[in-house]
Amino acid sequence: MEKDEKFKVASDDWIETYPLMERIISTKEVLWINPRYALFDDAIKKTSIGPQHVTEAEDRLARFAPYIAKVFPETKPTNGLIESLLVRIPKMQHELENMFGQQTSGELFLKCDNDLPISGSVKARGGIYAVLKHAEDLAIQRNMLRLGDDYSVMEGNTFRDFFSQYTISVGSTGNLGLSIGMIGAKLGFRVTVHMSADAKQWKKDLLRSKGVTVVEYAADYNKAVEEGRKQSSTNPNSYFIDDENSKELFLGYAVAAYRLKRQLDDMHIMVDESHPLFVYLPCGVGGAPGGVSFGLKLIFQDNVHCFFAEPTHSPAMMVGLMTGLHDKVSVRDFGIDNVTDADGLAVGRPSGFVAKILENLVSGAYTLSDSKLYVLLTTLALSENIYLEPSALAGLPGIIRLFNDAPAQTYLEKHKLIGKMKDAAHIAWATGGSMVPKEIMQDYYEKGLGLLLARRV
Numbered sequence: 001m002e003k004d005e006k007f008k009v010a011s012d013d014w015i016e017t018y019p020l021m022e023r024i025i026s027t028k029e030v031l032w033i034n035p036r037y038a039l040f041d042d043a044i045k046k047t048s049i050g051p052q053h054v055t056e057a058e059d060r061l062a063r064f065a066p067y068i069a070k071v072f073p074e075t076k077p078t079n080g081l082i083e084s085l086l087v088r089i090p091k092m093q094h095e096l097e098n099m100f101g102q103q104t105s106g107e108l109f110l111k112c113d114n115d116l117p118i119s120g121s122v123k124a125r126g127g128i129y130a131v132l133k134h135a136e137d138l139a140i141q142r143n144m145l146r147l148g149d150d151y152s153v154m155e156g157n158t159f160r161d162f163f164s165q166y167t168i169s170v171g172s173t174g175n176l177g178l179s180i181g182m183i184g185a186k187l188g189f190r191v192t193v194h195m196s197a198d199a200k201q202w203k204k205d206l207l208r209s210k211g212v213t214v215v216e217y218a219a220d221y222n223k224a225v226e227e228g229r230k231q232s233s234t235n236p237n238s239y240f241i242d243d244e245n246s247k248e249l250f251l252g253y254a255v256a257a258y259r260l261k262r263q264l265d266d267m268h269i270m271v272d273e274s275h276p277l278f279v280y281l282p283c284g285v286g287g288a289p290g291g292v293s294f295g296l297k298l299i300f301q302d303n304v305h306c307f308f309a310e311p312t313h314s315p316a317m318m319v320g321l322m323t324g325l326h327d328k329v330s331v332r333d334f335g336i337d338n339v340t341d342a343d344g345l346a347v348g349r350p351s352g353f354v355a356k357i358l359e360n361l362v363s364g365a366y367t368l369s370d371s372k373l374y375v376l377l378t379t380l381a382l383s384e385n386i387y388l389e390p391s392a393l394a395g396l397p398g399i400i401r402l403f404n405d406a407p408a409q410t411y412l413e414k415h416k417l418i419g420k421m422k423d424a425a426h427i428a429w430a431t432g433g434s435m436v437p438k439e440i441m442q443d444y445y446e447k448g449l450g451l452l453l454a455r456r457v
């Protein structure tokens with residue numbers, strides 16, 4: 001049989017088992033409800049990570065706060081915590097309703113991780129946490145540090161000289177490399193970032209300016225990770241932060257939920273049986289949206305509903321969860337090309353570690369086209385004066401999809417949520433943007449504007 005023919009047979013089989021696969025394979029937008037979604041008490045019994053791990057991570061970040069505040073003065077206002085605002089975006093909610101011709105109820109918020117200090121993306125949570133954990137482990141092992149110490153001592157040359165014997169490496173589409181590079185270089189580590197072909201030039205330039213070694217690959221993200229992992233394994237002093245399989249990254253992201261809980265309380269936004277919370281998170285390999293969702297489920301349990309958002313050309317987590325094959329399957333196995341402008345989401349194969357933990361906890365996932373990301377980028381800029389990078393827009397149409405797509409309505413009915421929707425809160429997780437150079441952001445904006453105008457005529 002010819003290769004194409006073989007693929008056709010295989011894909012017919014998939015479509016028979018999973019009817020939604022036909023639209024996924026033809027890169028049309030879909031919304032998928034997770035049939036394995038379970039009540040929290042049942043789902044949590046099966047996970048290898050629990051609340052104690054997230055609390056430990058939170059405590060670790062608190063220990064490092066004095067150091068962070070000292071070396072990254074932009075974190076002074078939050079006393080060394082790397083945190084972002086939660087804001088209401090009523091104008092954008094209105095624009096979305098107009099754009100898609102769909103009414104919504106409840107209030108729409110944006111979680112502004114695009115503004116996170118140090119590296120301007122959600123990766124400032126997981127990536128920085130993973131490096132800090134490693135630094136603490138090394139320093140404690142060598143009796144240079146005790147848990148009760150003031151960690152700002154790490155600013156000095158003693159620690160920088162010590163860490164300079166060690167390498168940290170990572171494979172990245174850009175933003176993870178940026179986070180790990182920024183904090184790694186600051187602590188004194190040698191840092192090597194293995195960048196996939198889709199990583200933006202300005203991210204590579206910025207990292208090199210900090211003394212980070214950037215290795216470029218012509219292949220995609222999963223390949224960059226594989227190469228990085230291989231090279232790191234030959235050096236005993238090298239620590240590889242494995243985005244496809246990292247408990248530390250996951251825990252760093254999960255802490256966001258505990259912080260969000262406090263923000264919601266401060267803003268008097270209720271989340272309980274009669275006030276459901278819906279969260280829409282851009283998803284690449286799954287660590288960031290998975291970690292955040294996991295933390296949110298620990299806190300709000302059955303009252304929070306988490307949806308992952310992926311590009312139509314990179315629905316890695318969706319096919320992984322749908323087939324139950326997790327990281328055993330890549331979008332390329334279905335003839336999907338994994339080509340998208342959403343560089344943080346350009347992932348063909350999801351993290352097996354994350355898929356396993358989230359398989360019963362995530363409510364569903366949806367895909368959207370690249371052109372929509374640009375249209376949303378410009379619309380958000382015009383309505384709320386907030387500028388995100390393309391990937392980070394993926395969560396915004398979640399609220400529309402919830403009210404518009406039939407499977408989502410069935411989900412709401414099943415979970416007796418229809419009558420509660422007027423009291424719902426919806427959070428779109430904005431995952432990046434503030435580091436994008438002005439002229440590049442201007443190009444994005446104009447691209448979106450062009451598309452927007454073409455739609456109107």
Ligand SMILES: *Cc1c(COP(=O)(O)O)cnc(C)c1O
Nearest residue numbers: 175284285286287288344431432
């Ligand atoms: C990395 C990234 C994501 C997704 O995070 P994963 O852990 O890869 O799922 C979303 N948005 C942006 C801007 C990112 O850089």
